Amino acid sequence: MKIAIGSDHAGYQLKHVIVEHLKSKGIVYDDYGPGNGLDAVSYVAYGMSVARAVQQGKADFGIVICGTGIGVSITVNKHRGIRGALCCNEYMARMARQHNDANVLAMGARVIGPALALAIVDAFLAEAFESGGRHQVRVNEIGAAEEQNVHC
Ligand code: RB5
Numbered sequence: 001m002k003i004a005i006g007s008d009h010a011g012y013q014l015k016h017v018i019v020e021h022l023k024s025k026g027i028v029y030d031d032y033g034p035g036n037g038l039d040a041v042s043y044v045a046y047g048m049s050v051a052r053a054v055q056q057g058k059a060d061f062g063i064v065i066c067g068t069g070i071g072v073s074i075t076v077n078k079h080r081g082i083r084g085a086l087c088c089n090e091y092m093a094r095m096a097r098q099h100n101d102a103n104v105l106a107m108g109a110r111v112i113g114p115a116l117a118l119a120i121v122d123a124f125l126a127e128a129f130e131s132g133g134r135h136q137v138r139v140n141e142i143g144a145a146e147e148q149n150v151h152c
Contacts, residue, residue: 001125003029004059006046007109008072011065012037014109014117018063021118027125030059047075051082054103062104063121069108076104080146083139088112090123097127099135 003022007015012034022029032049034041043066050062062084064072069086076084084104085096088111096102105124107117129135 001027001061002059003027003061003063003125004032004050004053005029005063005065006032006050006072007034007065008043008046008067009034009037009040010067011043011072011107011109014065014107014114015063017114018065018117018121021121043071044075047072048079051076051079051084051104055079055081060103061125064104064106065109066106067108067110069106069111073104073106076106081143083142085124087120087124089116090119093120093123094127097124098130099138101129101131101135101139 005015005019019029019031030053032053033046047064050064053059054062062076064076066072073084073086076082082104083100083102084106085100085102086106087093087096093105107120
């Protein structure tokens with residue numbers, strides 16, 4: 001499993017905590033930046049880089065972090081094939097995988113603490129999509145909606 005991870009300045013410290021956690025578990029990752037957390041940067045470019053890495057199959061899942069998680073989740077969900085889920089607890093993370101086949105996890109560093117964030121990451125990465133049933137039908141509908149409405 002390979003992870004693409006990115007943030008803005010507000011998510012930079014939490015991104016570092018998550019990267020260390022991934023390393024400790026032997027999970028391979030690519031860090032799409034920013035490289036330092038001092039300067040205020042837009043979450044859009046970093047969210048786009050992570051979304052494209054997942055879109056292009058360079059990573060199995062993405063993790064994006066900003067202050068609230070809202071900006072990065074809006075950004076990644078502008079990309080065809082990306083199902084980004086903003087999760088504030090482990091239940092949301094589990095459901096995002098089981099029911100929505102989410103492929104990008106978004107979190108808000110100013111909303112949740114690091115311990116909860118790591119628990120959310122672990123829950124998200126541990127769960128599998130319940131394919132073949134009603135959830136598959138709905139995810140397929142999302143794909144069809146995307147084909148009708150997205151032109152990027
Ligand atoms: C940065 O101040 C903040 O606006 C950003 O991290 C994020 O919360 C936006 O959605």
